[in-house]
Amino acid sequence: MNKKDNSDFSSKMKALNDLIQNSRNIVFFWGAWVSTESWVPDFRSKDWLYNQHDIQFDHYQPEYLLSHSCLYNEPQVFFEYYRQKLDCRGIKPNITHYKLAELEKAGKVSAVITQNIDGLHQSAWSEKVIELHGTTQKVYCDTCNKNYNSDFLFTDKRAIPFCTCGGIVRPDVTLYEESLPSDAWNNAMQAIAKADLFIIGWTSLTVYPANTLVQFFRWKHLVIINKDPTPQDQFAELVFHENLGKVFEKVEIR
Ligand SMILES: [Zn+2]
Known part of the structure; x- marks a missing residue:
């Protein structure tokens, strides 16, 4: 990184920290990649x-x-x-998960909307998490709805983990061809519509549901953090083409 990029990054971080400082209803939206920095x-x-x-x-x-x-x-x-x-067992949250939890504790965050299914936001003690694609941390029988410990799918030695009722025990994740959980979708739309700062990370914003959700945010401050340019960059107040961890380690909790 040359000197100019460095000062650009510092001035953008200052602007981001000022935005965070002045906001009360921050909504984060993560594509499927926040946890790649934790090796999921x-x-x-x-x-x-x-x-x-x-x-x-x-x-x-x-x-x-x-x-x-x-x-x-x-x-x-x-x-x-x-x-x-x-x-996902044994995988630990990273700096981004922990910073979001701290911001939530400071009363700044109204929702963390995620397409990740690893439950790492909760492991870092975030509570206002909306899981658009469900979670591997919940496991249930598709026939009688009985809940199982999430370890069951890994500790059961049968090729197909069956419930005592004969149903299939499956993870509570949204598979291809299945529709997104409607509660999560509605909560996400509402949170985005009310947000005063919307921070989007690691999604190209070109595929459903990210491209649709972003349309519910119509005003105030938009920040995009993605490794590559997105079609929405032109509408954002701040754009970082960086890893999430690099940005969030510099986020200040004031
Ligand atoms: Zn059952």
Whole structure:
């Protein structure tokens, strides 16, 4: 990084910290990548899935392996994949998760809307979390709705984890072909509409639901943090093309 970039970054951080200082209803919206900095892979990130195929998954599309069709037509494939790739146990929150929790404690945050399914915001003690795609931390029977410990899917030794009632025990995540949980969607829309500062991180803002949700924010201050430019950059007051962690380690809690 040259000197100019450095001073640009410092002046943008000052502007961001001033915005945070002057806001009361901050809403954060994270695409699927906030946790990549804690080593939870993004499902469609080519650095991960496409380059580290296990042989038996080679002839499947990545989206299919996390789809409703796969769970119900080839459940043994679904659970093998889930167990190998989506075991979030033992993964710790990173600086971004912790800073958001501190901002919430300081009374600044009205919602953290996330497409991540790892539960790391809650591990860092955020409470106002809206999980648009559900969470791996909740597990239930699709037939009798009985709740199971999230470890069950990993500790049960059967190829397909069945409930005592005969139903399939599945994670409470929104799979491809399934609709987003309507409560989460409605809460997200309402929070965004009322936000005085909207900070969007790590989404290209080109695919549903991010491209739709951003339209509910019509006024005041928009900040975008993404590794690449997005179509909404022109509307933002501040744009960072940086890792979330680099920005959030400099966020001040005043
Ligand atoms: Zn059951």
